[in-house]
Structures are given as C-alpha cells and as structure tokens.
Amino acid sequence: KYKSYPYERMQKIREQSISPSLRMYYKKPLLLHQGHMQWLFDYEGRRYLDLFAGIVTVSVGHCHPKVTVATQKQLARLWHTTNIYMHPSIQEYAEKLTSLLPDPLKVVYLTNSGSEANDLAMFMARLYTRNFDIISFRGAYHGGSPYTLGLTSIGLYKHGVANGFGCSTTMLPDVFRGPWGGSHCRDSPVQTVRKCSCSEGVCHANDQYIEQFKDTLNTSVPKTIAGFIAEPIQGVNGAVQYPRSFLKEAYQLVRERGGICISDEVQTGFGRTGSHFWGFQTHDVVPDIVTLAKGIGNGFPMAAVVTTKEIASSLAQNLHFNTFGGSPLACVVGAAVLDAIEEDGLQKNSEDVGTYMLLELAKLRDKFEVVGDVRGKGLMIGVEMVTDKDSRHPLPAEEINQIWEDCKDMGVLIGRGGLYSQTFRIKPPMCITKKDVDFAVEVFHTALQRHMEKAAAK
Ligand code: PMP
Numbered sequence: 001k002y003k004s005y006p007y008e009r010m011q012k013i014r015e016q017s018i019s020p021s022l023r024m025y026y027k028k029p030l031l032l033h034q035g036h037m038q039w040l041f042d043y044e045g046r047r048y049l050d051l052f053a054g055i056v057t058v059s060v061g062h063c064h065p066k067v068t069v070a071t072q073k074q075l076a077r078l079w080h081t082t083n084i085y086m087h088p089s090i091q092e093y094a095e096k097l098t099s100l101l102p103d104p105l106k107v108v109y110l111t112n113s114g115s116e117a118n119d120l121a122m123f124m125a126r127l128y129t130r131n132f133d134i135i136s137f138r139g140a141y142h143g144g145s146p147y148t149l150g151l152t153s154i155g156l157y158k159h160g161v162a163n164g165f166g167c168s169t170t171m172l173p174d175v176f177r178g179p180w181g182g183s184h185c186r187d188s189p190v191q192t193v194r195k196c197s198c199s200e201g202v203c204h205a206n207d208q209y210i211e212q213f214k215d216t217l218n219t220s221v222p223k224t225i226a227g228f229i230a231e232p233i234q235g236v237n238g239a240v241q242y243p244r245s246f247l248k249e250a251y252q253l254v255r256e257r258g259g260i261c262i263s264d265e266v267q268t269g270f271g272r273t274g275s276h277f278w279g280f281q282t283h284d285v286v287p288d289i290v291t292l293a294k295g296i297g298n299g300f301p302m303a304a305v306v307t308t309k310e311i312a313s314s315l316a317q318n319l320h321f322n323t324f325g326g327s328p329l330a331c332v333v334g335a336a337v338l339d340a341i342e343e344d345g346l347q348k349n350s351e352d353v354g355t356y357m358l359l360e361l362a363k364l365r366d367k368f369e370v371v372g373d374v375r376g377k378g379l380m381i382g383v384e385m386v387t388d389k390d391s392r393h394p395l396p397a398e399e400i401n402q403i404w405e406d407c408k409d410m411g412v413l414i415g416r417g418g419l420y421s422q423t424f425r426i427k428p429p430m431c432i433t434k435k436d437v438d439f440a441v442e443v444f445h446t447a448l449q450r451h452m453e454k455a456a457a458k
C-alpha cells in the first residue's frame with residue numbers, strides 16, 4: 001500500500017488545467033503510482049495486468065531494469081541535442097536499428113513522436129516522387145498533426161478545419177466488418193466466423209477489395225501519386241487484418257503509379273506480431289519507408305523514419321532540422337530496448353503467448369454470442385463485440401463499457417478501438433506470460449458471464 005494521494009484534488013486539477021481534448025479511460029480513471037513489467041499499480045495499492053501497455057508504447061515491460069539502468073547512466077552524462085555534433089550513441093543506434101531492416105532500408109531520421117515520423121514520411125514521399133497525393137485506409141490512425149490528419153480516417157479525430165491536403169482514403173479490406181468476408185484469408189491463428197466464397201487458392205474477398213483500391217486510384221487521385229501508407233495490422237481501429245495478399249498487390253499498383261509505399265510500424269514493429277520483427281514482413285513486402293514510434297522507446301518519447309538512401313537524399317537538398325530527435329538519451333533508450341527484445345526473447349514470446357491467447361479468446365467467441373470476432377497476430381489482438389454474429393451490429397456502448405469496467409475492477413486493463421469503440425484492443429507488454437493470459441481470460445469470461453446474466457434478466 002502506497003502513501004495515499006488526494007484523488008479528488010488530482011481530478012480537480014485535471015478538469016481545470018489540462019486540455020479537455022485529452023479524454024480519460026474509465027468512470028473512475030486510474031491514479032497511477034508505478035509500473036513494473038506487465039503490471040501497473042495505483043495509489044490505492046491495487047495491481048493491474050496492463051493489456052494495453054500505455055497505448056502500445058511499453059514493448060519490453062514497464063520500467064524494464066535494463067532500459068532503466070541504461071537511461072540512468074546516460075542521464076548523468078549528456079542528454080542535449082547532438083544533431084550538430086557527434087556522439088557515439090546515435091551512430092551505434094542507427095547501425096543497430098538498420099541491421100534489423102532489409103535492404104534498401106538503411107537510413108534513419110530520428111524524431112520524437114509517431115505523428116512527426118509520419119509527417120516526415122509524407123514529406124519525403126512528396127519530395128522524392130515530385131507527386132502530391134497520398135492514399136490511406138479508412139479507419140486508419142496515422143497521427144494528429146495537421147499534415148497527418150489527412151491520412152487519419154476516423155471521425156472521432158476529425159476537426160472541421162482545413163488539413164491534410166492531397167490525402168485520399170480507400171476502402172478498408174476488413175474481412176469481418178467489411179462488405180466481403182473471408183473465413184480463411186487472414187494471417188492469424190483465428191479466422192472469422194463469416195462465410196466467404198473463396199475457392200482453393202483464390203481469395204474472393206481480396207479480389208473485391210483490390211477492385212475497390214483500383215477504383216480509388218482511378219477516381220480520387222491523379223495518374224501519378226506520391227504514395228500509400230498502411231499499417232500491417234490496423235491499430236487504433238481494433239487490430240483489423242487484411243486478406244493475406246492485399247498489401248502485396250496494392251504495393252504493386254501504387255508503384256505502377258510512381259508512388260512509394262510507407263509501412264506505419266508504430267504499433268506492429270519490434271516483434272509484436274510474433275512471427276516477424278516487422279509487420280510488413282508478414283505481408284511479404286518491402287516498403288520504401290517505415291515509420292516507428294511507441295514501442296521503439298518502451299514509453300520514452302522517440303520515433304524514427306527509416307528509408308532508402310535515395311529517398312533520404314531528397315530531404316538533403318535543403319536543411320531539415322529536429323531539435324530533440326536522436327538525442328543521446330533517446331538513442332541509449334532505443335538501443336537498450338533492442339537489447340531487451342533480443343535478450344528476453346520477446347519476439348518469440350509474442351508469438352507463443354499471443355497465439356495461446358488468441359486461441360483461448362476464440363473459445364470465448366465460440367461460447368458467447370456477443371464476442372463477434374477474435375483476430376490478430378502475436379500480441380496485437382482485437383476482440384470485436386457485437387449484438388449477434390449474424391448482424392454484426394456493434395454491441396451498444398453501455399454494454400461494452402460495463403464489461404470493460406468489470407475487467408478493470410477485477411484487475412485487467414484493456415484498450416478500446418473501432419469506429420464505434422466496439423473492439424477491445426489487447427496489446428500488452430511483450431513480457432506477458434501464459435499464466436497472465438489465463439488470469440486475463442478468466443476475468444474476461446467472468447465479465448461476459450455477468451453481462452449475459454444481466455441481459456437474460458432484462
Ligand atoms: N501511427 C499509428 C499507427 C498510431 O497508432 C499512432 C498513435 N496512436 C500514431 C501513428 C501517432 O503517434 P504519436 O501519438 O506518437 O504522434
């Protein structure tokens with residue numbers, strides 16, 4: 001039990017002095033005290049299993065000892081910008097990071113947030129191709145800056161002011177909620193319950209969605225474009241997965257139009273999908289630019305754009321500067337995170353524990369009508385809640401909220417996503433264990449059972 005802290009005072013200051021645009025989770029938001037690996041502790045001394053990892057930022061574990069020690073050491077030495085001088089940390093980090101990426105992705109530009117990284121990726125795509133138009137998926141979140149807001153396509157984040165010129169959105173190839181379902185066409189241990197008309201080796205849903213992509217290319221943009229940006233698995237929208245070959249075909253169509261392909265790995269990078277270190281590898285493609293944030297720093301504010309020598313040089317025609325990007329502190333954190341992923345075997349853990357969790361959650365989907373879809377790969381998991389599996393109508397907000405609050409009260413924190421906030425997002429620190437999964441699934445089961453009992457009593 002920790003020293004008590006005046007909760008009401010904190011709440012009051014929050015209401016009076018902090019931007020109301022920053023909305024909080026839960027009826028009674030948590031007042032956190034500390035974190036350790038996959039656990040968070042509040043001021044009342046309650047422990048929570050963190051299945052949302054500080055919005056997918058905590059990759060290796062809250063306050064991972066290796067990252068903490070490395071950061072503390074560097075804090076005592078030097079942490080100001082070294083963009084205009086040299087410090088070994090940035091060279092060493094750039095070498096380490098790029099060694100994990102395939103050719104020709106070998107040049108790094110470090111920034112401080114995912115929005116900044118995607119801003120820069122858009123800028124480079126335009127400078128390099130000398131084209132302007134960029135395509136993104138509906139339902140995507142790529143940032144909140146005026147530049148990236150054009151790519152972000154979720155109504156909740158849209159403001160009625162001019163932003164993001166030259167951005168077009170295209171239909172999301174969502175095989176659960178979209179018009180064409182695919183019961184065996186996504187790269188996940190769990191497939192949708194929706195029937196599809198795919199025949200051996202031919203994915204009908206994929207072909208239909210590719211037709212929609214071509215339609216966007218033919219109707220919304222000029223003959224030549226600057227690029228296309230997509231996450232390998234859509235994050236904020238609730239771990240939406242596309243048919244297996246969609247990205248590969250889309251990349252080819254984009255390149256035929258002179259565009260470059262950007263993979264937003266802000267959520268899917270650093271081993272989270274389990275089978276591969278980078279999400280794009282699960283689609284068997286090599287992008288021209290990848291953007292990294294969140295898990296790159298295990299919660300420390302840092303991000304990166306990695307691209308080819310040629311594309312990087314488009315930005316060198318003039319000066320482009322970022323004061324904090326690539327500080328020694330950030331580079332030391334980033335390097336320690338990469339070491340921890342390797343030394344703790346976290347990619348493999350994502351695969352093993354993630355697959356186990358997906359299969360356990362699929363049992364709940366089969367038992368409860370309101371669990372419409374369980375999907376994802378590794379520890380990038382979505383559980384979509386519906387009124388019933390046939391209609392796939394989103395479960396009303398009050399009902400989802402109750403299940404979600406119940407889970408929190410029983411000690412499990414889960415994220416929310418999707419257009420109607422109907423999907424539970426499960427993206428824990430990658431150090432989570434099977435025992436934790438058993439606990440989380442049991443809690444979720446109890447919350448669902450209570451929900452069904454309440455619904456039956458109505
Ligand atoms: N891309 C993706 C996929 C994201 O999920 C986010 C943040 N939710 C961003 C970009 C923007 O990152 P940041 O909040 O660090 O600007």
